[in-house]
Amino acid sequence: MTRNPTGGGDPTEETDTDSETETVATAVADAGTEAVSCAGLVYAFGETTAVDGLDLSVHDGEVFGLLGPNGAGKTTAIRCITTLLPVPTGMVRVFGHDTTRERMAVRRLLGYVPQQLSADAGLTGRENVVLFARVFDVPRKERAARVEQALAAVDLTDAADRLAKTYSGGMVRRLELAQALVSAPRLLILDEPTIGLDPIARTSVWEHINAVRAATGMTVLVTTHYMDEADQYCDRVALMHRGRVRALGTPDELRRGLGERRGAGKNGELPTLEDVFRDIAGSGLDEQSGDFSDVRSTRRTASRVG
Structure with missing residues (x-):
């Protein structure tokens, strides 16, 4: 079982600096603070630079899509934002909190649904969410109510006491969303x-994501290869290639920009976001990105979920 790694304490972690004593509520209340801010972020695996000087800002309350081909650096950037990877060069902040010096403060603000399955097939839906409530250190007196709220938010109340292995693919993903929302x-x-x-x-x-967002005002940062999803649901998108952001704007702005550069298509139709994606990546797709284990993991995930 893969547990959501953004919650809970780290017994090996050093004592937080004085700046972490500022409460999470104070940081969130600062209207001028971006939800996510990356400046000059660099991360390399040996000789391979996965993220190469990434500059990125995600506004509070928006749905932000981080797009790009395999090997573009999206997941590595996500892991730096969630504190799963250290930030060796550059700066990453979440609602004003430095992910290097204030890891626990950052983790308290996050819900994370990774690519790999994080639900335990041998537990019921409710037990899965309770487990994550404990990992996130949700106060005991609030835990039951929070679990019920999370299950209701993704429409799994009626199936909550069934084993997760009996769930359909869509239900499993909604269960994982409930796990991330319980905190x-x-x-x-x-x-x-x-x-x-x-x-x-x-x-x-x-x-369900949009319903929770409308009710709570939370910010959503998403990676996806489905361009129709990004076009329909994201307020802004950034297209990454070879570790850097190559284009940034609303889906409409990016489509219009490509249309102006290349001319509108038949009947004056604008290019699609997929056309923009292909224009940015071009023929420069990284044939060396990833490895066999990456492909196997992704295919296993797709097989089990769908």
């Missing part, structure tokens, strides 16, 4: 949240 996160990070799902299940997952 009432200010920032929800979704790494390929609808991978392997059919169109109906994909729509259902997004409907």
Whole structure:
């Protein structure tokens, strides 16, 4: 079982600096603070630079899509934002908190749904969410109510006491969303949240995400290879290639920009976001990115979910 790594304490972690004594509530209340801010972020695996001087800002309350081909650096950047990877060069802040010096303060603000399955098939839906409530250190007196709220938010109340192994692919992904929501996160990070799902299940997952966002005002940072999802649900998108952001704006702005550069298509139609994606990546797709284990993991995830 893969547990959500953004919650809970780290017994080996050094005592937080004095700046971490500032409460999370104070940071969130600062209207001028970006939800996520990356400046000059660099991360390398040996000789391979996965993230190369990334500059990125995600506004409080928006749905922000981080797009790009495999090997573009999206997941590495996400792992730096969630404190799963250290930040060797550059700066990453979440609602004003430095991810290097204030890791626990950052983690208290996050909900994270990774690409790989994080639900335990041998537990019921409710037990899975309770487990994450404990990992996130949700206060005991609030835990039951929070679990019920999270299950209700993704429409799993009726199936809560069934084993997760009996769930459909869409239900499993909604269960993982409930796990991420149980701590009432200010920032929800979704790494390929609808991978392997059919169109109906994909729509259902997004409907629940948007319902929670409308009710709570949380910020959503999502990676996806489905350009139709990014076009329909994201307020802004950034297209990454070879570790850097190559284009940034609303989906409409990016489509219009490509249309102006290349001319509108037949009947004056604008290019699609997929056209923009292809224009940015071009023929420079990194044939060396990833490895066999990456492909196997992704295919296993898609097979089990869908």
